[in-house]
Amino acid sequence: MSAIVAERLVAGRGGFRLPSLDLTLMPGARLALIGPNGAGKSTLLNTFAGLLKPVSGRLSVAAPVALLPPPGEVEAPFTARRMTALGRAARRGFASDLDRADLAAADAALDRLGVAHLAERPFDRLSSGQRQLVLIARTLVQDGALVLADEPTATLDPAHAARVAGALDDLAAEGRAVVVATHDLSLAARQDRVLALTPAPVEGAPSGILTPATLQALYGAPLSPCPTCGRPH
Numbered sequence: 001m002s003a004i005v006a007e008r009l010v011a012g013r014g015g016f017r018l019p020s021l022d023l024t025l026m027p028g029a030r031l032a033l034i035g036p037n038g039a040g041k042s043t044l045l046n047t048f049a050g051l052l053k054p055v056s057g058r059l060s061v062a063a064p065v066a067l068l069p070p071p072g073e074v075e076a077p078f079t080a081r082r083m084t085a086l087g088r089a090a091r092r093g094f095a096s097d098l099d100r101a102d103l104a105a106a107d108a109a110l111d112r113l114g115v116a117h118l119a120e121r122p123f124d125r126l127s128s129g130q131r132q133l134v135l136i137a138r139t140l141v142q143d144g145a146l147v148l149a150d151e152p153t154a155t156l157d158p159a160h161a162a163r164v165a166g167a168l169d170d171l172a173a174e175g176r177a178v179v180v181a182t183h184d185l186s187l188a189a190r191q192d193r194v195l196a197l198t199p200a201p202v203e204g205a206p207s208g209i210l211t212p213a214t215l216q217a218l219y220g221a222p223l224s225p226c227p228t229c230g231r232p233h
């Protein structure tokens with residue numbers, strides 16, 4: 001079964017509308033959404049997550065969905081460990097409290113991202129990048145068949161960004177479909193496919209989409225060096 005099937009899907013919110021989109025994503029596939037500020041990446045992710053109703057068209061999504069919201073959206077008076085472990089509690093409802101297995105999974109996810117030392121720290125007193133890593137750890141423990149990550153590496157230093165990219169690769173290797181919305185073109189380049197949200201969305205292999213010409217058309221300015229070939233232009 002596909003992780004996402006979108007047919008003539010129009011996503012939007014308020015007065016904003018994305019162009020009609022056809023997309024199929026198989027389990028284990030990795031897709032990057034790129035596009036300028038306001039292009040509709042978060043709108044599309046939230047539509048995939050079921051938080052926004054499609055304006056029109058057909059959308060079928062595998063469950064469960066694990067969603068990493070964009071940086072800065074989450075506040076909570078919990079420790080980093082509890083905040084991470086709540087990713088598992090959400091899956092089975094909030095009726096029962098977290099158990100040892102949940103806390104152990106949280107510790108393993110924090111360790112995977114190089115922030116095990118933050119486990120006992122109050123989430124609300126972490127730096128923005130540290131909070132982001134905790135929320136990514138929470139996403140890792142959610143056991144999603146479809147993992148949606150909105151700007152996962154924004155606010156991260158290069159070493160932590162590399163760990164996150166590797167952790168997302170691991171999720172895909174486990175058979176989960178992964179969609180990242182990102183301005184980080186090196187992260188986009190390591191996905192299997194890239195969907196560029198332009199007035200007419202274009203989708204393909206990173207080598208076909210992350211080209212100087214496509215990026216210049218997408219962002220309205222030349223980008224150098226080329227993110228896939230590394231050459232200045």
Ligand SMILES: Nc1ncnc2c1ncn2[C@@H]1O[C@H](COP(=O)(O)OP(=O)(O)OP(=O)(O)O)[C@@H](O)[C@H]1O
Nearest residue numbers: 013014015016035036037038039040041042043044
């Ligand atoms: N809550 C909202 N209500 C109405 N319109 C919104 C809302 N949030 C965003 N929009 C509009 O929807 C459009 C797409 O926004 P969206 O956040 O999906 O873009 P994005 O590609 O994720 O942008 P960015 O890269 O800046 O995060 C924008 O024109 C934005 O102004």
